[in-house]
Amino acid sequence: MSLIAEGVTKSIKGKIILQNIDLNMQRGAVYGFCGRNGSGKTMLFRALSGLMRIDSGRILWKEKELHKDFSVLPSLGIVLEHAGLYPNMTGLKNLSYLGGLKKIVGEEEICEALCRVGLDPYDKRVYGKYSMGMKQRLAVAQAIMEHPEVIMLDEPTNGLDEAGVQEIRTIIGQERERGALILLASHSKEDMDMLADHVYRMSDGCLIGEEEKQ
Amino acid sequence: MVDRWQTKRMMILFGVISGGLVSLAFVRPYEKEIALAELVLQLSGARGAFAMGCTLPDLVRFMLRMVPNMLVVMMLGSQLYRHFCTASVYVFSRYPNRLQWYLKSLASLFANVCFFELIFVTSTVLAAMPRYRILFSKSGVLLLGFHALIYTAWIFGWVLMTNLFAIRLGSSRSFMAMMTAQAVCTATLAFVRIFERNGMSAEFIKLFIEINPVAHTVLSWHQGAPFGEALAHSRYDLSPLATIMLLIILDIVIVLAGAAVAGRYDLLSENRETEED
Numbered sequence: 001m002s003l004i005a006e007g008v009t010k011s012i013k014g015k016i017i018l019q020n021i022d023l024n025m026q027r028g029a030v031y032g033f034c035g036r037n038g039s040g041k042t043m044l045f046r047a048l049s050g051l052m053r054i055d056s057g058r059i060l061w062k063e064k065e066l067h068k069d070f071s072v073l074p075s076l077g078i079v080l081e082h083a084g085l086y087p088n089m090t091g092l093k094n095l096s097y098l099g100g101l102k103k104i105v106g107e108e109e110i111c112e113a114l115c116r117v118g119l120d121p122y123d124k125r126v127y128g129k130y131s132m133g134m135k136q137r138l139a140v141a142q143a144i145m146e147h148p149e150v151i152m153l154d155e156p157t158n159g160l161d162e163a164g165v166q167e168i169r170t171i172i173g174q175e176r177e178r179g180a181l182i183l184l185a186s187h188s189k190e191d192m193d194m195l196a197d198h199v200y201r202m203s204d205g206c207l208i209g210e211e212e213k214q
Numbered sequence: 215m216v217d218r219w220q221t222k223r224m225m226i227l228f229g230v231i232s233g234g235l236v237s238l239a240f241v242r243p244y245e246k247e248i249a250l251a252e253l254v255l256q257l258s259g260a261r262g263a264f265a266m267g268c269t270l271p272d273l274v275r276f277m278l279r280m281v282p283n284m285l286v287v288m289m290l291g292s293q294l295y296r297h298f299c300t301a302s303v304y305v306f307s308r309y310p311n312r313l314q315w316y317l318k319s320l321a322s323l324f325a326n327v328c329f330f331e332l333i334f335v336t337s338t339v340l341a342a343m344p345r346y347r348i349l350f351s352k353s354g355v356l357l358l359g360f361h362a363l364i365y366t367a368w369i370f371g372w373v374l375m376t377n378l379f380a381i382r383l384g385s386s387r388s389f390m391a392m393m394t395a396q397a398v399c400t401a402t403l404a405f406v407r408i409f410e411r412n413g414m415s416a417e418f419i420k421l422f423i424e425i426n427p428v429a430h431t432v433l434s435w436h437q438g439a440p441f442g443e444a445l446a447h448s449r450y451d452l453s454p455l456a457t458i459m460l461l462i463i464l465d466i467v468i469v470l471a472g473a474a475v476a477g478r479y480d481l482l483s484e485n486r487e488t489e490e491d
Binding site: 070077146 | 305
């Protein structure tokens with residue numbers, strides 16, 4: 001089962017933000033994407049997930065085409081930088097609301113996901129009062145709680161302390177073992193060295209290099 | 215939008231406080247008793263039994279009276295915008311039917327606005343009761359319903375507009391733009407006095423008022439069935455039915471524009487709370 005991008009191109013207001021992207025990614029592996037700010041990593045995740053339409057090319061998941069056979073990847077967990085959750089709700093309430101949209105997980109799985117990222121499911125504080133690290137952990141919890149087949153993590157270790165970074169790395173490893181296809185965007189060379197099976201370098205919306213690790 | 219009880223609590227608190235304050239500040243009969251119809255008219259600018267005029271003091275008083283509505287627009291508009299921002303990633307990655315999600319969100323918003331308006335008018339009447347003897351009548355109750363209806367439609371439309379503009383401008387700038395638009399609409403009513411002084415025709419003045427949406431929120435400028443005597447001192451003879459239709463049509467246009475935005479992937483992915491990398 002693979003996620004394939006063929007000639008994916010996208011421009012916004014005349015500026016090309018993704019140019020002729022070709023990818024072939026398999027489940028049970030971590031694909032790292034690195035590059036400077038504005039290189040197109042987040043936009044690539046938006047395009048591959050279906051959250052953003054592309055101008056040309058196509059994206060295939062299990063041999064079905066995105067935006068023709070389905071509008072977003074059917075089994076997806078995603079963390080995007082700067083995308084917040086509901087500030088006046090606790091972590092558990094936030095995840096319960098999101099979990100209620102698909103209704104494939106109950107409170108037990110949601111609490112388990114919160115515990116996995118090191119958050120107390122019964123913490124009374126609302127999301128708006130969370131520290132940056134706690135917000136990041138909650139975002140990761142919402143991405144993994146439904147055990148998705150594809151997980152896209154955009155800078156998942158941003159704002160985390162050393163222990164938090166280790167916990168997120170462990171989770172990424174566990175999800176890979178479970179058989180998830182993981183896309184990881186990170187500035188951290190250590191993240192790439194430790195976690196990624198393949199590393200793609202991006203610049204100005206193009207893939208400029210690929211490295212396969214042993 | 216999502217945490218219903220929290221929003222309801224907020225609407226109750228704000229409805230009671232603002233309804234009470236508006237009642238204390240604006241509901242003042244000449245005698246120790248007040249007809250319900252007169253009380254309702256005073257909620258939208260009338261003074262005593264007299265219809266609001268277009269003088270500067272009247273317009274300033276009217277704008278002050280609109281402050282609670284503006285604050286509700288700010289609260290619900292920014293809440294709806296945050297709802298859109300969260301949805302742009304975490305909801306739409308799970309719930310691809312954007313239109314259905316949008317309509318559900320609007321239904322919830324509409325219920326909250328109705329709820330606020332209900333609490334607001336009830337609080338205004340209750341706050342007047344210990345001070346004056348209120349004379350209830352069928353036309354007064356109808357006028358109260360008319361007031362609640364047009365202000366619900368009014369607030370609902372502005373909340374949606376604030377949310378739509380926030381997608382481009384950010385929530386604070388969008389709110390400022392909406393408030394400026396309302397203030398400009400209200401200020402242009404001052405031209406009516408100039409037109410009247412210069413002997414412009416009544417038809418022209420009526421048309422000038424009819425095309426200004428703010429004018430339709432002044433109940434004492436309306437006249438016609440089914441309010442009868444309650445609107446006997448109308449100043450500009452606006453039709454209640456035409457006002458309801460106008461506000462409903464405006465709301466429908468804004469809802470449709472919002473539906474188009476919710477369906478546009480690029481617009482929502484470019485929201486101001488999500489930086490691109």
